Amino acid sequence: MKNNTKSLTRIAIFTALICVGAFISIPMYPVPITLQNFFVFMAGLLLSPVEAFLSVLIYIILGLVGVPIFSGFTGGIQSVFKPTFGFLIAFAIGGYLISKLTKDTISRKKIFITLIIAEILFYLIGLPYLYLILKFYIGKAPESLMAVLSMGLIPFIPGDIIKMIVATAITPKIKKALQNENRN
Structure with a gap:
């Protein structure tokens, strides 16, 4: 029971952090700059694969049922028709992948490479979704x-690199502190 409570607490904390990351944003159309992916990185780096996946999935479900926790303080089932929703789907998969690839490591090189792979995954899922929603739902397809x-990737590269560097720098220290805490 104790481990289950700890696991649920970790999931809830990272769900809350992803919510906070959505609120810390710079509005841009159609994709705002947020800290969501940073907290997805951290969930993947510090939680088990299932916990990381669930922390993002719960965030998505809460937003879809109407809690205004998506960027711009929005929520509701209609969010699936927003150009950015594909990135949220990718975050759930990416959190799982990050955790799977970095579970037993504090190697900064492996962490950074994994975050690059995850970021590529975010864009491989998010950009086609963005295009499809803009073209078929909104009716303003990029030419x-x-x-x-230019809409969904290029402006985000510098910030994404900074987030990856920060996550890579702090993760080994956090993992060591958590290991020491678990020993006591």
Whole structure:
């Protein structure tokens, strides 16, 4: 029971952090700059694969049932028709993947490479979803691949690199502290 309570607490904490990350944003159309992916990185780096996945999934479910926790203080089932929803789907998969690939490591090199892979996954899922929603639902399809990249990728690269560097720098210290705490 004690481990189950700890697991639920970890999931809840990271769900809350992802919510906070959505609120810390710079509005841009159609994709705002937020700290969500940073907290997804941290969930994947510090939780088990299932816990990391569930922390994002619960965030998504809460938003879909109407709690205004998505970027811009929005929520509701209609959020699946927002151009950014594909990124949320990718975050759940990415959190699981990050945890799976870094579970037993404090190697900064492995952590950073894993975060690059996760970020690529975010864009591989998020950008096509963005395009499809803009084209078929909103009716304002970008005219070229470069236009899609200009909307949903290029402006985010510098911030994503900074988030990856920070997550890579702090994770080994946090993991060591958690290991020491578990020994006591």
